[in-house]
Amino acid sequence: EILGLAGIPLIQSGDDLAGLIISALEGQPLPLQDRDVIVVTSKVVSKAEDRWVNLDEVVPSGHAREVAQQCGKDPREVEVILSEATAISRVRPGVIVTEHRLGFVSANSGIDHSNTRLDGNWWLLLPLDPDTSARTLRERLNAHFGVTAAVVISDSHGRPFRLGTVGVAVGAAGLPALWDWRGQPDMFGYILHATEVGFADEIAAAAGLVLGQAAEGVPVAVVRGLEYPATETTRASDLHRPRQMDMYR
Numbered sequence: 320e321i322l323g324l325a326g327i328p329l330i331q332s333g334d335d336l337a338g339l340i341i342s343a344l345e346g347q348p349l350p351l352q353d354r355d356v357i358v359v360t361s362k363v364v365s366k367a368e369d370r371w372v373n374l375d376e377v378v379p380s381g382h383a384r385e386v387a388q389q390c391g392k393d394p395r396e397v398e399v400i401l402s403e404a405t406a407i408s409r410v411r412p413g414v415i416v417t418e419h420r421l422g423f424v425s426a427n428s429g430i431d432h433s434n435t436r437l438d439g440n441w442w443l444l445l446p447l448d449p450d451t452s453a454r455t456l457r458e459r460l461n462a463h464f465g466v467t468a469a470v471v472i473s474d475s476h477g478r479p480f481r482l483g484t485v486g487v488a489v490g491a492a493g494l495p496a497l498w499d500w501r502g503q504p505d506m507f508g509y510i511l512h513a514t515e516v517g518f519a520d521e522i523a524a525a526a527g528l529v530l531g532q533a534a535e536g537v538p539v540a541v542v543r544g545l546e547y548p549a550t551e552t553t554r555a556s557d558l559h560r561p562r563q564m565d566m567y568r
Contacts, residue, residue, distance in 0.1 A: 320544055322347075323529040328540070332369035337459035340539055344464070347541075354549075358526035359456065361474040361489055362431060363538040364446045371406040372399050372430075390415055395403040395546040396430075399442055403428035421445065421489065422559040426477055426517040429489075445474065450489025450554045457492040467549050469493030473523035473530070486527035488519035491555040494547050495519075517558055518547065 326343040328565055330336065342359065344350045344529060351357070379394035387394040388536070389410045397415065401407075404417035408424055417428045428443040444493050446452050449472045457470040472490030477483070498520035526540040 320542070321526055321529050322541045322543065324539040324541060327363070327538055327539075330363040330366040332366060332371065336363060337456050340456070341460065341463050343539065344460075344541075350540075351460055351466050352543060353468065354543075354545060354547070355464045355466070355468040356471055356494065356522055356545060357456070357460060357468060358471045358473050358486075358523060358530065358540045359453075360497075360530055360538045361449060361472050362443060364472055365443050366488075368446055368452070370444040370446060372442045372444060374399070374442055383432055386410060386415065396427075396442070399430055399444075400428045403430065403444055418554045419445070420568055421487070422479075422556050423448070423476075423487075425459050429474060429476075445489060446472065450492065450556060453490035453492035453555070457540065461493075463509075464541060467493070469547075469549070471519050471522050471526070471554070473526060483553070486520075486523035486530070488555045488558065490525045491519040491553050493520075493551075494553060495550055496553045496555050497557040498547070518552040519553075519555055519556060522534050 320534060324340070324343045326346055348545045350413055352483050374395045377395040377398050377526070379398040382501050383398040384394045386401070391412050392415070400415050403420055405420055406418040407415060408418055409416040416424060416426055417553040419428055431443045453470040453472050457468065460470070461468055470492045471488050473486045475484040475487045476487045478485065498516040498518040501511055501514060505511060522542055526542055530537055
């Protein structure tokens, strides 16, 4: 089951996001259960962590102005994109594909202007450390409800060879982000040699059917009924393909 969690207000900087999620869960027929996965959009995590940038206060560098001429973006926006990136992968009209400081490749360094705030020219950055944010949320939720659940922080990403955005995990805690099935038999007894499952990404994508992309106003979902090994050492960054294995960057 994938259950949208009702009762989450519009998040403001400094809000106790874990406390708000706990209150919303307590209003459900079944509160948090063992092996539930709480999927939280990166946007509300970023808002609570005050990851705002006022574009009107940004002074673009010469490099940002050069890149802005190539892609047709506001040089101030480009400056913010570059501030969150370690390198540029591609530049095309309307988009800059970057290697994000968190290790993944994404359009415009994941900065967002949709569903943010109305009072000014504000842009929202991804959480500073989404894996730590996920662990903190998980600790609060599990301690309050006395269960062993997991947390995935999701963001919407495009894909280089397919159209359309899908949910991906940018933060994870309590479940294997990358689930290694190598050495396991398939249904006919063949031993798997290369199968590693992007488990946290699959969960984020599935939850996206409930979380939505526009005016749904559902920033948190509960994924219930999954079987998975609980783990204390997972990171969403485990999903990043190492540079030496990347043939496209």
